[in-house]
Structures are given as C-alpha cells and as structure tokens.
Amino acid sequence: MVKDEISRAEELQALGWTAEDVRRYEELWEYRQRWGAINLEPEDRAFLRRAEAALPKRPASGKGAQKKTLQEKSHYRWLAFHLDAMKASPVEQDLAEGEAGAWRILLEQELRVLDHYEPVLGLPDTLKARDLQPLREQWIGEVAGDARLLEFDFAAPLEELRQRESTSWKPLRGEGNDDRRYPVLAGEAAENFRRHIHQELARQIRASFPSLKDSGKPEPPAP
Known part of the structure; x- marks a missing residue:
C-alpha cells in the first residue's frame, strides 16, 4: 500500500469515522512519518492499515492526482x-x-x-x-x-x-x-x-x- 504524503483524516471524517478514531489515526500517522512504523505497537499498525484500507485508492504516481490548494x-x-x-x-x-x-x-x-x-x-x-x-x-x-x-x-x-x-x-x-x-x-x-x-x-x-x-x-x- 502506498503511504500518503499528507494525512487523510478529513476523508475518514467524511466516511463517518468517529472523532476519537480520526484523532487516533492522525496521531499515529504523524508518529509513523517521523519515526517509522517499526516503533508502533502491533495494534496501532493494524489500526493504521484498517484506516488506510477504508480510504479511496490514489494513484501510485503523481500523475492524475489532484493537489489541494x-x-x-x-x-x-x-x-x-x-x-x-x-x-x-x-x-x-x-x-x-x-x-x-x-x-x-x-x-x-x-x-x-x-x-x-x-x-x-x-x-x-x-x-x-x-x-x-x-x-x-x-x-x-x-x-x-x-x-x-x-x-x-x-x-x-x-x-x-x-x-x-x-x-x-x-x-x-x-x-x-x-x-x-x-x-x-x-x-x-x-x-x-x-x-x-x-x-x-x-x-x-x-x-x-x-x-x-x-x-x-x-x-x-x-x-
């Protein structure tokens, strides 16, 4: 799975995830960006995988991807x-x-x-x-x-x-x-x-x- 370069917390909100789960995703995502997934607890890595699996797929390359203004x-x-x-x-x-x-x-x-x-x-x-x-x-x-x-x-x-x-x-x-x-x-x-x-x-x-x-x-x- 391609890791996103920016947090996609807002998309999880739109999918109906609770505020608590969205905050957890954002905190874990930021931690992984800084320190790597290897330092996360197994249940936290599983939570990130579940969150990212729920998000719409994005192109692996930059072509066709719409950047936010x-x-x-x-x-x-x-x-x-x-x-x-x-x-x-x-x-x-x-x-x-x-x-x-x-x-x-x-x-x-x-x-x-x-x-x-x-x-x-x-x-x-x-x-x-x-x-x-x-x-x-x-x-x-x-x-x-x-x-x-x-x-x-x-x-x-x-x-x-x-x-x-x-x-x-x-x-x-x-x-x-x-x-x-x-x-x-x-x-x-x-x-x-x-x-x-x-x-x-x-x-x-x-x-x-x-x-x-x-x-x-x-x-x-x-x-």
Missing part, C-alpha cells in the same frame, strides 16, 4: 473557521466603526501572510505552525492592557461544529483554555497592531516553515 489545506481552513466565527459573532457585529478585535486582526494577517508565501502546509509545516500558539497569546497580551476588553467564547464555535460533524481540529487557544477576554482596538491602535502583527507573523512563518526554506519571495506588502 492552499485554501483547502486543513490548517488554513482551521484558521479561517475561527476567523469567520469571530466576524459573525455579536461581539464583532456590535463594534463601532473603526474598532476591531485584536484576535480578528491577528488571524486576518496570519491568513494574509499564508496567501503571500503559499507554504505547502504538509506535516513539517503544520508541526512548526504549532509554535505560533504561544506567540499569538504573547502578541495579544502585549496589547490587551491598552484595549477595551469584551468577552468571546473561543471554544463555542468548535463545540458547535463537533455537534454537526466529526473533526480533529483543536481549539484555537488550546485544550482547557477558558480565557474569554477579547481585546478590542480602535483607530490608530488597531492600525499599529495590524502592521506590527503582520511583520511578526511574516518573519516567524518565513523563518520556521520548512517548505519556505528556499523561497525567494520578498516580504509581503504592509497592510
């Missing part, structure tokens, strides 16, 4: 999902003109940087993307003191999605984080943060994502 990649859709939930929420809908949540600004700029650099967003990139989680918290914390603080339930959109379908997506701010503080910036403060976070994200993503190691693209234009 950047916007179709799971990590990109995960960011866009959380951004859309914020934009549709009453907390954002009720803001005055010129105001925006710091989290909304951050996610908008993160997606903008990804659109510019177009990383592969395979396993090596998504592993490095995890390093952005504590940085997001740090950047938001740096502006929270000068912002108007509202509340947003960061966990609710994902919980609602899980009620409708199986997903292996994780909460934006990590499991068990119940912090609902939602800093809101206005005017010059919002613009300054937008420019600053754009530079920080561009620098971090360009330097850390393996697929961008040999990228010759210039820095993205300022927002």
Whole structure:
C-alpha cells in the first residue's frame, strides 16, 4: 500500500469515522512519518492499515492526482473557521466603526501572510505552525492592557461544529483554555497592531516553515 504524503483524516471524517478514531489515526500517522512504523505497537499498525484500507485508492504516481490548494489545506481552513466565527459573532457585529478585535486582526494577517508565501502546509509545516500558539497569546497580551476588553467564547464555535460533524481540529487557544477576554482596538491602535502583527507573523512563518526554506519571495506588502 502506498503511504500518503499528507494525512487523510478529513476523508475518514467524511466516511463517518468517529472523532476519537480520526484523532487516533492522525496521531499515529504523524508518529509513523517521523519515526517509522517499526516503533508502533502491533495494534496501532493494524489500526493504521484498517484506516488506510477504508480510504479511496490514489494513484501510485503523481500523475492524475489532484493537489489541494492552499485554501483547502486543513490548517488554513482551521484558521479561517475561527476567523469567520469571530466576524459573525455579536461581539464583532456590535463594534463601532473603526474598532476591531485584536484576535480578528491577528488571524486576518496570519491568513494574509499564508496567501503571500503559499507554504505547502504538509506535516513539517503544520508541526512548526504549532509554535505560533504561544506567540499569538504573547502578541495579544502585549496589547490587551491598552484595549477595551469584551468577552468571546473561543471554544463555542468548535463545540458547535463537533455537534454537526466529526473533526480533529483543536481549539484555537488550546485544550482547557477558558480565557474569554477579547481585546478590542480602535483607530490608530488597531492600525499599529495590524502592521506590527503582520511583520511578526511574516518573519516567524518565513523563518520556521520548512517548505519556505528556499523561497525567494520578498516580504509581503504592509497592510
């Protein structure tokens, strides 16, 4: 059986596998990619074989295989999902003109940087993307003191999605984080943060994502 170069967890979800089994497949798949199947327990290797046997067959060569676009990649859709939930929420809908949540600004700029650099967003990139989680918290914390603080339930959109379908997506701010503080910036403060976070994200993503190691693209234009 040909081993897939990217995880196919989303296809298992579409086939009706439980969220627990999908998460187990994704974790085992990532482990095998890094350390090899020989280090897995026999029952884990059997589980992977069963999962891969259930998936539709793909061509052994690259010919005829359809590649996902950047916007179709799971990590990109995960960011866009959380951004859309914020934009549709009453907390954002009720803001005055010129105001925006710091989290909304951050996610908008993160997606903008990804659109510019177009990383592969395979396993090596998504592993490095995890390093952005504590940085997001740090950047938001740096502006929270000068912002108007509202509340947003960061966990609710994902919980609602899980009620409708199986997903292996994780909460934006990590499991068990119940912090609902939602800093809101206005005017010059919002613009300054937008420019600053754009530079920080561009620098971090360009330097850390393996697929961008040999990228010759210039820095993205300022927002």
